[in-house]
């Protein structure tokens with residue numbers, strides 16, 4: 307173990323420089339985030355992730371945000387276990403009918419001010435699963451959405467861009 | 478003797494490949510149930526196709542498969558689950574989706590239908606939904622028992638499902654799962670779909686196994702249409718499948734250690750996973766390699782320089798991974814959590830036909846790449862690591878050994894990569910035809926069964942994840958363990974919610 311620990315000390319960091327915030331994301335956010343909230347939160351956001359019916363591909367890439375390459379926490383962004391601690395809900399999936407109520411309850415359990423980020427093609431409008439008897443459609447059909455991060459699944463870099471855009475406007 | 482010939486049956490289906498399917502009546506159906514109950518063959522799948530219910534059996538030599546079909550009268554068929562418990566959840570799902578009833582079924586509660594679809598039996602003769610009563614969890618009686626209800630929304634970045642624990646102090650007396658939350662109705666969307674659209678849907682059944690699903694789907698289509706993908710495509714498929722296996726094994730080995738509060742392994746394994754996904758992206762243009770395997774071949778070639786990227790990845794893994802294994806093996810606090818925790822007995826693993834590291838950590842030596850086997854694995858050298866202990870530690874070790882096997886497989890694949898075409902054109906056969914395909918995902922065997930119409934569209938397609946037979950075993954493995962070890966046990970199984978709920 308000592309060897310591995312020592313090597314991590316002398317090894318240069320793997321962490322990548324942050325990407326520029328996503329322009330489209332910025333524009334979308336500018337409309338939804340108000341000044342008062344920014345002042346109140348400071349430069350940090352707690353994120354609660356909710357899988358509302360995803361294939362789990364989006365979760366894999368959201369997970370990757372925590373690895374040494376993307377290291378989300380350096381931006382003051384971190385994932386929390388409870389919606390009661392969250393500023394941001396990150397929602398994936400076509401919102402299955404079986405998850406609709408759980409999503410709503412989680413949203414209601416999150417204190418104001420709060421933002422909802424819909425992640426992945428499915429979360430926009432149901433994506434490839436749209437039209438099924440078992441899916442509602444997009445996340446915005448159930449709760450108000452402030453930012454969409456598209457892709458199937460969006461790469462960690464795309465996720466990071468979207469979140470940085472959120473941070474700039476929320477803080 | 479072929480498995481199907483040991484069973485009293487009617488005519489074989491004319492266009493069912495590569496293994497046979499036959500309609501059976503009571504004698505044959507009961508014989509099959511008898512074989513299952515006596516452990517002489519394994520249940521590979523049980524699914525609806527109104528008015529039929531199909532049952533896929535795997536010979537105990539793993540080299541033969543038979544599909545039996547029961548034609549339901551008045552929407553009923555004799556229960557398999559009453560004698561063979563692995564069928565119980567499948568029968569509950571068949572009823573929810575098709576309205577077909579298993580006579581004598583030991584558990585008649587709903588399974589995937591949680592009462593929100595607005596219809597009942599969406600794949601059969603659908604009827605408007607009625608308001609469901611509260612779900613009856615199994616009763617537990619005894620002094621000092623308390624219940625803990627968890628989910629569907631869990632604390633981490635994980636898929637949703639409900640767990641109902643009954644505990645006596647810290648010890649789990651019973652775990653009961655309630656799944657179905659991410660049911661997307663994939664099999665209804667598949668009906669009438671073109672092969673292109675269907676392949677994309679199949680590839681999104683469980684995102685962590687997108688390559689394996691596309692692989693199994695392609696096998697089924699190619700079997701139905703009686704075509705073979707070109708050699709280069711077959712090798713590229715295997716390259717992707719092994720990269721997917723590596724990425725998942727790295728991610729999960731790290732995550733299991735993290736659940737035992739050892740975050741150094743988590744961080745280091747996370748780096749290997751990320752490097753694998755980056756190599757995948759530079760080769761195939763997508764980190765998870767979605768939609769690259771298509772029926773008939775592959776949609777794109779490996780990018781120029783891709784093979785060098787993969788070789789660089791292999792070199793890095795060979796440098797770093799052995800040290801991580803040492804770290805895992807020599808950290809007493811970690812071993813203390815994983816050894817003798819969450820034991821799955823070999824008998825149960827065998828009865829349920831547990832695939833992947835869940836089965837192989839409990840002595841079941843099944844790997845679809847080896848037996849029944851498929852190209853190009855029949856040309857490649859590899860071993861199927863098996864352990865008997867059945868605990869979290871055994872499942873971790875099986876995955877460690879599988880990483881080593883995958884590295885060697887990738888070496889061989891790159892060395893032997895044939896030239897030539899990437900895809901054969903698929904022509905509708907002009908008649909109805911059926912195919913069954915298997916592929917070994919990182920967590921176990923994926924089964925795809927389908928029937929194409931004369932124009933080459935999907936008439937019915939069923940996707941069966943390995944998780945169907947692993948989830949119930951997690952309930953058994955956690956019994957008697959402390960509640961705090963559940964995340965560790967759960968992660969060591971890492972069943973798919975999406976793949977199960979479809």
Ligand code: SF4
Pocket residue numbers: 359360361362363364398399425426427428429433434457458459460681684
């Ligand atoms: S957007 Fe793609 S990866 Fe994400 S949940 Fe939907 S199908 Fe899966």
